[in-house]
Structure formats: structure tokens, C-alpha cells
Amino acid sequence: MSVQATVPTDNSPYAHLPSVNRTLFEAKANKGLTFDQIAQAIGKNEVWVAAAFYAQAKFTNEDLNKVSELLGIPAAQAIGEIGEHWVPYRGLGPTPPTDPLIYRLYEGVLVYGNSIKAVIHEKFGDGIMSMIDCYVSVEKKPDPKGDRVVLTFDGKFLPYAKW
Amino acid sequence: MSVQATVPTDNSPYAHLPSVNRTLFEAKANKGLTFDQIAQAIGKNEVWVAAAFYAQAKFTNEDLNKVSELLGIPAAQAIGEIGEHWVPYRGLGPTPPTDPLIYRLYEGVLVYGNSIKAVIHEKFGDGIMSMIDCYVSVEKKPDPKGDRVVLTFDGKFLPYAKW
Amino acid sequence: MSVQATVPTDNSPYAHLPSVNRTLFEAKANKGLTFDQIAQAIGKNEVWVAAAFYAQAKFTNEDLNKVSELLGIPAAQAIGEIGEHWVPYRGLGPTPPTDPLIYRLYEGVLVYGNSIKAVIHEKFGDGIMSMIDCYVSVEKKPDPKGDRVVLTFDGKFLPYAKW
Amino acid sequence: MSVQATVPTDNSPYAHLPSVNRTLFEAKANKGLTFDQIAQAIGKNEVWVAAAFYAQAKFTNEDLNKVSELLGIPAAQAIGEIGEHWVPYRGLGPTPPTDPLIYRLYEGVLVYGNSIKAVIHEKFGDGIMSMIDCYVSVEKKPDPKGDRVVLTFDGKFLPYAKW
Amino acid sequence: MSVQATVPTDNSPYAHLPSVNRTLFEAKANKGLTFDQIAQAIGKNEVWVAAAFYAQAKFTNEDLNKVSELLGIPAAQAIGEIGEHWVPYRGLGPTPPTDPLIYRLYEGVLVYGNSIKAVIHEKFGDGIMSMIDCYVSVEKKPDPKGDRVVLTFDGKFLPYAKW
Amino acid sequence: MSVQATVPTDNSPYAHLPSVNRTLFEAKANKGLTFDQIAQAIGKNEVWVAAAFYAQAKFTNEDLNKVSELLGIPAAQAIGEIGEHWVPYRGLGPTPPTDPLIYRLYEGVLVYGNSIKAVIHEKFGDGIMSMIDCYVSVEKKPDPKGDRVVLTFDGKFLPYAKW
Amino acid sequence: MSVQATVPTDNSPYAHLPSVNRTLFEAKANKGLTFDQIAQAIGKNEVWVAAAFYAQAKFTNEDLNKVSELLGIPAAQAIGEIGEHWVPYRGLGPTPPTDPLIYRLYEGVLVYGNSIKAVIHEKFGDGIMSMIDCYVSVEKKPDPKGDRVVLTFDGKFLPYAKW
Amino acid sequence: MSVQATVPTDNSPYAHLPSVNRTLFEAKANKGLTFDQIAQAIGKNEVWVAAAFYAQAKFTNEDLNKVSELLGIPAAQAIGEIGEHWVPYRGLGPTPPTDPLIYRLYEGVLVYGNSIKAVIHEKFGDGIMSMIDCYVSVEKKPDPKGDRVVLTFDGKFLPYAKW
Amino acid sequence: MSVQATVPTDNSPYAHLPSVNRTLFEAKANKGLTFDQIAQAIGKNEVWVAAAFYAQAKFTNEDLNKVSELLGIPAAQAIGEIGEHWVPYRGLGPTPPTDPLIYRLYEGVLVYGNSIKAVIHEKFGDGIMSMIDCYVSVEKKPDPKGDRVVLTFDGKFLPYAKW
Amino acid sequence: MSVQATVPTDNSPYAHLPSVNRTLFEAKANKGLTFDQIAQAIGKNEVWVAAAFYAQAKFTNEDLNKVSELLGIPAAQAIGEIGEHWVPYRGLGPTPPTDPLIYRLYEGVLVYGNSIKAVIHEKFGDGIMSMIDCYVSVEKKPDPKGDRVVLTFDGKFLPYAKW
Numbered sequence A, B, C, D, E, F, G, H, I, J: 001m002s003v004q005a006t007v008p009t010d011n012s013p014y015a016h017l018p019s020v021n022r023t024l025f026e027a028k029a030n031k032g033l034t035f036d037q038i039a040q041a042i043g044k045n046e047v048w049v050a051a052a053f054y055a056q057a058k059f060t061n062e063d064l065n066k067v068s069e070l071l072g073i074p075a076a077q078a079i080g081e082i083g084e085h086w087v088p089y090r091g092l093g094p095t096p097p098t099d100p101l102i103y104r105l106y107e108g109v110l111v112y113g114n115s116i117k118a119v120i121h122e123k124f125g126d127g128i129m130s131m132i133d134c135y136v137s138v139e140k141k142p143d144p145k146g147d148r149v150v151l152t153f154d155g156k157f158l159p160y161a162k163w
Helices: A019-031 A035-042 A046-053 A061-071 A075-082 A100-124 B019-031 B035-042 B046-053 B061-071 B075-082 B100-124 C019-031 C035-042 C046-053 C061-071 C075-082 C100-124 D019-031 D035-042 D046-053 D061-071 D075-082 D100-124 E019-031 E035-042 E046-053 E061-071 E075-082 E100-124 F019-031 F035-042 F046-053 F061-071 F075-082 F100-124 G019-031 G035-042 G046-053 G061-071 G075-082 G100-124 H019-031 H035-042 H046-053 H061-071 H075-082 H100-124 I019-031 I035-042 I046-053 I061-071 I075-082 I100-124 J019-031 J035-042 J046-053 J061-071 J075-082 J100-124
Strands: A127-141 A148-159 B127-141 B148-159 C127-141 C148-159 D127-141 D148-159 E127-141 E148-159 F127-141 F148-159 G127-141 G148-159 H127-141 H148-159 I127-141 I148-159 J127-141 J148-159
Touching: A019 A046, A019 A061, A019 A075, A035 A046, A035 A061, A035 B100, A046 A127, A046 B100, A061 A075, A100 A127, A100 A148, A100 B035, A100 B046, A100 B100, A100 B127, A100 B148, A100 C100, A127 B100, A127 B148, A127 J127, A127 J148, A148 B100, A148 B127, A148 J127, B019 B046, B019 B061, B019 B075, B035 B046, B035 B061, B046 B127, B061 B075, B100 B127, B100 B148, B100 I100, B127 D127, B127 D148, B148 D127, C019 C046, C019 C061, C019 C075, C035 C046, C035 C061, C035 D100, C046 C127, C046 D100, C061 C075, C100 C127, C100 C148, C100 D035, C100 D046, C100 D100, C100 D127, C100 D148, C127 D100, C127 D148, C127 F127, C127 F148, C148 D100, C148 D127, C148 F127, D019 D046, D019 D061, D019 D075, D035 D046, D035 D061, D046 D127, D061 D075, D100 D127, D100 D148, D100 E100, E019 E046, E019 E061, E019 E075, E035 E046, E035 E061, E035 F100, E046 E127, E046 F100, E061 E075, E100 E127, E100 E148, E100 F035, E100 F046, E100 F100, E100 F127, E100 F148, E127 F100, E127 F148, E127 G127, E127 G148, E148 F100, E148 F127, E148 G127, F019 F046, F019 F061, F019 F075, F035 F046, F035 F061, F046 F127, F061 F075, F100 F127, F100 F148, F100 H100, G019 G046, G019 G061, G019 G075, G035 G046, G035 G061, G035 H100, G046 G127, G046 H100, G061 G075, G100 G127, G100 G148, G100 H035, G100 H046, G100 H100, G100 H127, G100 H148, G100 J100, G127 H100, G127 H148, G148 H100, G148 H127, H019 H046, H019 H061, H019 H075, H035 H046, H035 H061, H046 H127, H061 H075, H100 H127, H100 H148, H127 I127, H127 I148, H148 I127, I019 I046, I019 I061, I019 I075, I035 I046, I035 I061, I035 J100, I046 I127, I046 J100, I061 I075, I100 I127, I100 I148, I100 J035, I100 J046, I100 J100, I100 J127, I100 J148, I127 J100, I127 J148, I148 J100, I148 J127, J019 J046, J019 J061, J019 J075, J035 J046, J035 J061, J046 J127, J061 J075, J100 J127, J100 J148
Parallel strands: none
Antiparallel strands: A127 A148, A148 B148, B127 B148, C127 C148, C148 D148, D127 D148, E127 E148, E148 F148, F127 F148, G127 G148, G148 H148, H127 H148, I127 I148, I148 J148, J127 J148
16 A cells, blocks of 8 residues: 555644645655654754744755755755745744643643742742743653653743843 | 831732732741742752742642741641642633743743644654643753753653543 | 631632632531532532532522531521522633643543534434533542543433424 | 535534545445444444544554545545644634534533532542543433433543652 | 521622622512512513613613612612713623523524524615614413523614615 | 626635535525525424524435425535534634624623523523524514514523532 | 736735625726715715725615626626625624724724713713714815814614613 | 712722722712813813723823812822823723623724725825824714714824835 | 745735735745845835835835836736735734744833833823834844844824813 | 822722832822933933833842832832842733733734844844843934834844754
8 A cells, every 4th residue: 555645734733834844744754754863864953853844943945955855855845935035933823722732831831830930030030041042852751650751941041131 | 127028919920829828928038948948848849839839739738837837937827728628720820921931931832832742742652741740840050151941841641542 | 736727719719709608618628528428418419519619509598508507607698698599600710721620621622522522413413412401420430550530421412493 | 316425624623624534524424334333343432433533533554444444435545644644733623612512511611610620639639630541432321301411531530740 | 597688799790780789689689579570660671670780771860769769778879879970881791601591692692693694684684683772571481391481682673874 | 687696705604604505595596585485495484494504503304305406406415515414513603793783692692691691590590591492583573663673582491400 | 017906815804805895896996996986976975885895885786786887897796796685794804903094993992982982871861872873984184284084973872772 | 868979899991990080970970060061161072071081081280170179079189199190001991892882883993994994095095093193072963863973083194104 | 956935825924915925025035135125226124115025014006116127026916916006904913923033022012011101101291102103123233242133113202182 | 289199009000010019109209200310310221110110120129229218118118029039920911902002012013023023034044032131212302293202122132042
């Protein structure tokens, strides 16, 4: 049986991506590659690469050349649609999120947001944790009672300017 | 000058807490203790203790005895209001959050939610990361270009039941 | 140490109840009774009694007499505030709910609502399951991998009128 | 008269499904099969199968092979669109739901959510009922005053971590 | 046992009424009068009187004198608060309504709104049914299969002006 | 001039109907039939038939055969799209409604909802008026000061279960 | 250079109009006619004609014949789509409006709504100003400090029914 | 009977006014003055004065002196609360408005907003009608078929800057 | 490699623009021109030109001729779609904005809105800063600690009319 | 006449401030000081000081000592309520803002947000303008056609991390 991956065009969140991103997802599935494998090919982390696939991060043209070659798709199409000239509009999906996995992250903000803030305030002073100068990673931690997901945000502290 | 800490009762998020939690915040400020110091006194992590101060986690009566003693407030008041019989209603503050620090966490969900999900799906299969069986920590990572906040969620992976 | 239970008046969902309901919660805590024990005293199910405590179901005056006697509070206060003349306005708390336990029930609707509907349609035809002529129960099912909650809605099927 | 089932592509909730799911619904109608019959063919419960038809649960490729064979549609199309590589985004339809049947379930959360929570808290302690490790079933209970729908959620209790 | 009716001041929808309206509800309960009995005393329909109790219709000072006398409360208080000078702001309660009875009326608009509109369009032309020049009544219709509520809106047709 | 009715596909509420429902509206216009005429042909009320045209009620296959014949369209198309296998998702249009006619009905709920509820409570006890076992009718009442619309909801009273 | 007017089909508010209304706008632009010129041709006011172009008012078939002739488009198309059988659904665009001009009107309601209401109450009694039996006009008033827009709503006062 | 006007403090929109504004309303009622009479005393229009009573416009201290004297209240209280130093936050009441009179104005924006905009565009070019440099008036126009409200907004046209 | 720029038609905010605006973006990318270069060619500021590209400002036909010539696209298409007859509907994208850059601007309003208002009130009196007669500019300010964006709004002060 | 400034406690945005902030506003009014004068006394900019008055920026204890001395209020009260231990929750007022001045700023984001973003993207690359490391100023620019407000945001550019 010959299976050709198709990204469902009416289904969230694919429906709101540039069309070449759907091509990227289809080619990734057909090649059987993981985000980690693609990330290693271009010297990046898997979460960042996934973000770029979902149009939430921006590949350089050089990245697009490498990724296109790896996935066997024409680089010109990718560069034409999401190359240097493209201005990504970030923030994807309904709010509050309806998907249970993404909702759990949102619930973490609802339940622990004030606590995280109070501890940051205590340790760093009045400011924020940058979500722009921030690295996000997802690791698998084996555990006999059930494996655990370790999700880390490593972001620069930015104190409030006083002027 | 003798200063007595007062928690502003009309101001977010204090306005929606049980009154004894405002007493806890005031006593903590007057004693000059950090969440970490309180946490060590009862054998817990500082983020969890902060969550309990914001009525987002539930102290045992034993915890309340220790915390009350440490802060110099009557334990009976605390146990009477937020002791075993109390059923906490979690989730505090406006959504989307308007505070910049808490908004950044929310933005992390908006921008990286699908990517985190896709990587978890690739590494663990179809399921979620528990926000109930989850440890949250905030660490300070010194960095010459500016200190960084390392925020970690360590939650159990839960695969979807099929039945 | 003499502890007197207090219901926090600014905290959800207590803040929106008639004041006598707060008295009921306080008396229940001080007597150390469960909803099941109160339910047995008046010949009802524990979920229904809890609903009446949260002002989501309506006690008869006779119920209020029995409950007041059991809890040691004046029946006249209860009947004066939530007796026969009182018209309950049901539906309590924010929507979508922010509390994780209640959100999970809501997520059940988001994720399985169409499926439950399709199966009811297949088995009963075009109609609904009544939430008015409906019994709700919560049972504990021991399980070596972790106890389970069995939540049951037993509601009358109502076919759509055609006229 | 030869009737060929068509799923209306602009109509809720079909409009937001992957296209192959519309094919599944059409083939099911043309074969005259119930969800229960399909479920038995793949060793699952009918509500779960309905959830998978509505793109709210994920078939394995093996499931898709069996279902495709049963329904007489090409498995390659199904696997290409919603096979292993597909990451489902769950949560379907408007909130609050406008459909009366689904609204009744939502109303159950609005009216009985706090009560269910209080009883779970009393019987299990501070935690939640999992909607991930949860089985949902719909049974028909004959009743002379009108048949009843018995809807059961059987979910694992998860206590809040303290750390 | 001497019972004195009290209107719960934090509970919907009483919390948003002028205080004298709470006095009216309490006096009505203490006198044991129905809306219909009050309505007959002032020559009005019971639904209209209930609307005035909920601050959704406006009594004349003469009405207030009669109602105050009937209920045994000082007319000066009522006239001082909701007399001629008072400008009622109509529209009470959350939207969509969370109370099941009121939600059902709202559901009638969601489900049958377009149909009612199409039939009015067919019978009267392009225009609306006035909700200002409109009489609302609620009647009980005995029925062996269960009594029925007959709710009638009798409103003037207003054709769209063309100019 | 030969005019062929066309239902505008981008325009509310037609945009969200199954395509065959647009065909029904077009055929009805071309035949010059009223809902009442169609209703008489199948032994139903005009409001119910309009609801079925707007995909808010469900025709039986027998109904669809009769309506198709009357309107001169192929029954197989109608049965294929909205026949027995189709599960209608009710609730159509924006909320709150923006159309003035439908808004007036909604305003009736906003302004008179609590009053209607209080009178039903007084006459029937604690329960609701069913919107499922409910007949809706629209009559024209001639009046020298301007014709009136008499809109009636005749729904079964359902008392709250106590269990 | 030969320019043919095109109405942008994805752009607000054109995207939600019946397609023939887009044709009307294009023909008007190509003919270089103002709303006032069209209005004079059919004996109406320019604001009303603009409302009909935006599908917010309903032309008679006779109006459509005249307008079609004036604009040089086939009347059959217009009558087929928005003729007598068409039931307009009014209320166009997002709320609150995002367009600055329309937002200013909305701001007038936010800021002066209560004041306008209080003055109407004082001059007319308890009732409303009809938006159905209402004429709307826009006039240009030259002014040395900058021309002024005079926007007038002339609507019938409707007193609240008492029954 | 001695009646003293009281402004209901929980009732919209009075609940959100500075307390001295409630005093102004009470004094106006007790003096039996209309907005027009107050307006003449300070050389303003009645709608503007009503706006100032609802805290939507700002009296000068001189205005406050005159109004206080006319109404017999201490000017110092008024100047202390809403004098020169006070920064009014305009925009009062729920959106969309639930009160029928105010909703009608809002409906005017929903239904005629695009048309008013298109006519202004045609007559003035690309710009807006100012709601800041704008006079609002309400006049009573007698009419044998029922008196009419003539509501006029007279606002400066502001063309869009191009830079 | 020959790359042809394509604007992604499902991706925000391009999805809601007139189609010729997508052509403008594509031509700009293919020509490798900046907004500043285009702005200089027509004697405007780059932010204003970008606004016109996003359909938030309106080119004159003369502007469109120049821009079309510069970008090598047919002027007739541009004038046909967004020429003089076109009435732009401004306000683009979700609110609150989900894109981090645009959210930061919105956060500026949330956090500093009242302060900016209070200072304007102190310096100018009661009024607003026009967003219509307003110039917006973006400058790059080199800084050894990281370059800075200087965003300036230069808008006319408009005092509130009193009438 | 002796006038004592009072901040209206039910009125936006004062209602949500810590109580000592209301004291600050009252003392400022009674002393007749501008934000600029207070700012100079503590070596800050007036917009920042206004932000601190609205609880949107955080004074150091030293600032509070200086401000309290200048305004003649006890420093202990200010430090007790909004001193070092206080964790400000920023973001004040309804969204979208209803006040015309603040709305205009919000409108700037709606209308020019994408354009500002595109120009920043062109000049700086993919990143944001910080609203944390940002100075905000308001200047009065005299102009014969009407004075202008020059509002400047000077924020650090932050490029997106790639990892």
C-alpha cells in the first residue's frame, strides 16, 4: 500500500498556515523524519524547528535551503512564500486553547502564574522573563511510575526601566 | 519609622483571596521572610508555597500549624478558613492576563503551544503532560549578558485511554 | 486549639451564595459531617445535597428543618433566606471554568460532546438527554493502578416535538 | 431511488474535520453501520469510535486499515491524512455549545460542577478526575415513564502533587 | 417558629436591584401573596408586575402607593427610590443566561429565531415584532402527560421605514 | 424577464446550511410557495417547517420525499445530505443576534426572563419549560392601531428531579 | 487606461454580502454615480440606498428594476438573489467596530447613551426611540473652522406597554 | 407624605459614578428640575448637562458652583470630588448595552454604520466625524401618528492625515 | 534558483486584504524594495505607505499610478480594486493581538494608558490626542547596549466640545 | 470655601487601586502639584510617576519617602502598602478601553500595528520592541492649527532567540 501524507486543510491548526508549511509537514511525514533529525541537520533545537513549521518562528533562507534539500522539496517555493521578505504573525489557535495538551500549559499559567511571578520578583526584583530571548525545550525523563515530560523555558530576566 | 505591611484589599489578585491569605502575606512581609525560607521550614518548594499563599494549592493542617508558628499568627484562624474542610477553587486573575510577566507565560502557550505539543507527540505518543502531577520550579541562572530565569514544568505524561 | 470554621467571603464560589449557605458550610465543617451523612439524614443523594449547599438545588422547608437541626443552626434563618419563596438562579462560577477539576468536566463536553450526541442519536433518535430530570452520582472505584471516579448522569431522553 | 450519503461541508461540526473524516461518515451512512458495529469490528467502545470519527481521538494505522476495509474505502487515503504522523487538535464546536443536546452536558457542568467537585474532594481528597485516562459510555435504560440515557465518565483520580 | 423572609443580597439577580426592590420581595414573601394577587390589586398582569419587582418595568407613583399599602411597607421609601424620577436600566443577568429556565428561552431564540423571522416576513413583510409594545403572559395548561407552560408574546408589528 | 431564485452563499444565515437546504429555499422561491403551504402538504406547522429549512429541525425521509416532490427537486439529493443518517447541530447565527427582529426576541429574554421564571415558579414550582417538547407558533392578529404578532411557546413543564 | 472596478471579496464588509450586492457596488463605481444620484432615481434618501447596497435594507422588485436599469446590470440577477423572497439578516461587521469612523458612532453610544436616554425619559416618559420607524440622514454643514457632519436619527417614540 | 429621593447604589449605571454624582441626581429629583432647566442656568445644552451628571463630561469649577447653588448642595463636596483635578474615565455601562433604549442606538450603528460611512466618504472624502468636537441634541417632534425623537450628532469632519 | 515571492493567502493578516494588496506585497518583495524606498518615490513616510499596503490607509489614484509603475504591476488593477471608489474598513487582526510585537504596543496601552491620559489632561486639559490627524514614525536609534526603536505618535490635541 | 480633594472610590480606574494610591492622588490635588513637579523632586519623568500613582510602576522605598514628604502624608502608610514587599499586578482598565483618549491609543494599534511591525522588521529584523526596557514621554508641541501631543515610546529592540 502506497501512502502519501496529506495535511488536512480545514483542520486546526493547519488551516491557518502558509501553504508551503503544509508541504513541509507532508514531506516530513513522507520522509519519516522527526523534528529532532531536521533540527540536527540545520544545527537547531527541535522545539524551535517545530515552531518554524507552525509559522511561529522564521527560517533564514539558508535554513530553508537545507530543510528543503533534506525533505526533497523545491527550495524556491519555500523561499518564495516564507523567505526573508515574509513577516510572520505569531500566535496560533483559539484562546483559551481547546486542545487538552495545550490547555494544560494554559492552566499552568492560570494556577501558577501569580506564584511564578512572586518568586521571580523575590529573586530578581521587578521585571519579567523574556519570551523573545527564551529557549524552550522538551525532554523525556524516564520514571518507573510513568515517564515525565520536562518542559523548560530559559528566558532572560528584563528589569522594568525607570525613567 | 515603624512600618506595618498591609495587603491592598481592592487590588489584584489579593482582592479574591480568603482573608487569612492576606494575613499570611502581611505576616510574611513583616517577618521579612522569602518563600524559600518558608518552604524550607515546611519541607516544600518555594513555588508550591507561593501557590498556597495565593490559594492555588492547599496546605495540610500540619503545614498551617508550622507556617502560622513561623509567621507568628494564630493557627486557629488559618485552619478555620483554609484548613482541611476548605475546597480551593483554582485559577486566579483575568484571562488573558494583563500583567506583563504573566502575559509572557501565556504568550509562550500562544506561540510555542503547538510546537511543544508536536514534540511531545513525537517523543511520547498521543497524550498530555499532567499539570496536576507536575512540579514547577524557578531558578536564577547567572549570565554575563543578563541573568536568566529558568522555569521548569516537570509533569507526568498521560497517554489517552482507548476503550 | 479551638478552631471555628469560616467560609471565605471573597473567595469563589462562596462569594455569590446567599449568606445562609455560608452558614451551612461552616456548620457542616464544625460538625465534621460529610455530604453523604447529611444526605442520609434527609433521604437524598450526596451530590444533590451538595448542589443545594451551593444554591443550585432547592431544599423544601421540611428539608431545611431537618438539615438545620442536624447542623445545629436556626431553621428560621435558613427558611427565611432560601425557603419556599426563594427562586434559585442556577449556574455558578466563571465560564469556561478555571478550576482544573471543573475544567476537566467541561473538557469532556468539548472533546466528547459530538460523540456522545451521535451515539444518543443512533440509539434514541433526534432528541436530548434531560439535565432537569437527571440524577448525578459520584462513586469511588478502587483500582490497583489508582482509584477511579465514576461519574454518572442518568437523565430522561426527550425526543424533539414535531408539530 | 439510489441515495448516496453526502456530508454537508459548510455545516457544523463537519466543516472543521479532515476531509477523510467526512468520507468516513459518508461510507458509514452508505453501509448502514452503527458506531457500535464499527466498534466491535475493531475491539473498541462506540463512544470512542465516534470520537475518532469526529477527529477527537486517534486511530492507529491498524485501526484505520480495519475501519477502511469494513467501510470499503481506500486505507491509504485515511492513513495519509489521519495516520500516525497526524497530530490531532481536540476540542470541537462553539463554546458555549449552541446545540441543545451538547448544551445540556455543559449545563451539567455549570449547575453541578461545584457539587461534583465537593463530593470528589470529600471522597478522594484534593485532586481531579482525569479526562485523559477516562472511559465514556452511553447506555439506554428502558423506563416506563420514558427511556433514560445513562452517561458515565470513569476517570482515574489524580491527586495534586506537592513538591 | 417565626420566619422573616430575607432576600440574599449577594445572590443573582437580587444583588443588582435597587434596595427597595429587595424590600418588595421580602414583604411579598411575608404576606404570602402571589404576583397575580398583587397584579389584580393594581389592575395589571402578573408578568408585568414581576418585571416591575425585578426593576425591568416602571411603576407609576400611584402603583407604588397601592403596592406599598398592600404589602405594608412605607410608600415614601419606594417612591423615593424608584418613583417618577428614576430611570430604569433594563436587561438583567448574565448573557448567555446560566439559569436553565432562562436559558431555555434563550435557546428558543438560537434554534427558532430564524424560523420565527421567516414566518413573520412571509405574513407581515419586512419588519419586526415590537418588544416595547408587547404583552407577555404565562398560562398553565393542564395535560395528562404533564402540565404545559403557555408563554405568549403579543407584540405590534413594525414595518421598516423607507425614506 | 425570467428570474431564477438564488440563495446568496456568503450571506447569513444561509452560509452555514447544508447545501441542499439552499436548494430547498431556492425551489420554494421559484414555486412561490409559503411555509404554510408546504407545512399543510406534509401535515406540519409552518414554524416547524421553517426550522427544518434552516437545518434546525429534522425531516424524516418520508417528509423529504414529500417536500422534494412538492418543490420539484430530486429526493435522493435531500435524503443523501440531510436524511436519517444526518445529525443536526442546532443553534444558528451570532449571539447576541444582530438582526433587529431576532434581537427583539433575545431582548425579551433579557428583560422578561426573570419575571417569566418567577411566575412559572409560582404556578408550577421549581422546574423549567421544555424547549424540546415545545410547539412554537406565529399568528397574525389584526388590530386597527397596527397588526400584532402573537408568538406562542407551548412547552411541557419539567420539575427538577430530586434524588 | 481602462479601469474596471472590482469589489475585493475577502475584505470587510464586502465579504459577507450577497454576490449581487458586490455587482451593484462595481456597477455604481463604473458608472461614477453617487448614492444620492441613485436615490433620486428611485425616490429615496441616499443613506437608505446605501443601506440597501450593504444588504441592510430591502429593495422592492420595482426598486431593483430601476436600479438595475440605471446601473446597466441584468435585473433578473438582482431579483433572483435579493428580491421579494430574500429575508435580509441585518447587522454587519465586527462589534465593537474596528473602523475609526464607525467606532466614533459606537463611542457616541458608550459616552452619551445614558444622557440621551435620560433626556428622552424626561421629555417623553418611559419608552424608546424606534430604530425601525426611523429616518437617518447625513448632511454636510460648511464651517470655516472645518466642515461638519450633521447626522440625524428621526425615530418614532414608543412608550412601554403596561398590561 | 414626605418623599426624599434616593439613588439606588447597586443599580446600573448609578453604581459606578462618583458618590457626589449620586447626590446631584438626588438633589435634582428633590428640586423637581429638568436637565433643561439646569442647563439654562449654566448656559449649556441639556444633553451635555446630563452627560456631566453621568460623569461623562466635565464641569468646570464655576459650573459646579452654579449647579450646587441651584440644587442646594455644598459646592465644596462637588469640587472636592469631580473638580478640576478629577480625570474622568468615559464610557459607561455594559457592551453591547442591554437597555432597550440604548440598544436601539447601538443597533443604529450595527445596521446603518457602513451606510453612514459610505455617504460621509462620498461627501467629504476619507476621514471621520469627530465625537469629541461634536454636539448632541434631542428634540421632540410632534407627529399625529406618534411623536418623534430627533437625535442629532453635529460633529466636525476630520480628514485622515497623510504623512 | 529563480524565486518568485508569494503571499500566503490563508495566513494572517494577508488573508483579509483586497487581492491587489497581496500583489503589491509580492511585487515589492520581487523588486527588493523597502517601504522607505517606495515612500520616497511618492513623497510619503514609510509607516504610512506600509499602512496603505495593509489596506489601512488609502492611496490616491495618482499614488497608485506611481506605485504600480515602480513595482511593475498594471495600475488599472490597483485602481480598479482600491482606487477612489473604494471605502477602506480599517482595523486589522485579532484583538487582543496575539503577535508579540503588536501585543507589546497593546500592552503599552494597558499599562501606560491611564498615565499618558493623566499627563495629557494636566498639560492640555480635558480632551484627546487625535489618531486621525496623527503622524506615526519608526526610527532606529543605535545604542551600545542594543539598538532602540523610537516610535512616535504626533497627533493633534482635540478638546472636548461643550455645548 | 475650603475644598478637600476626594478620589471617588467607585469610579474607574480609582476603584481598583491600593487605598494608599487614592491617598496619593488626593494629596497631589490638595497640594496643587503636577506630575512633572513630583517627578523632578525624585528625579524621574512625569509619565513614569503617573504610572506609579496608578499602581503600574513600582516606587522604591526611597521614592516613597520623598514623595510622602513632598505630599505631606505619612511614609509608613505608603511603604506598608506599596513598599518593597508589594508585587504590582499591571494592566488597568477594561479592554478594549471605553475612554476616548485611551481608545485612540488602542486604535493606533488596531490600525497601524501591522505597519509599525513591518517597518521594524525591515529596519531591525525579526524581533520586537521591548515595552519593559522602554521610556514613554508626552510632549506638547505648539502649532498654530492646534497644539499637538507628541507621544514617544523609546524601547529596546529584542531579536528573537534561535536555539
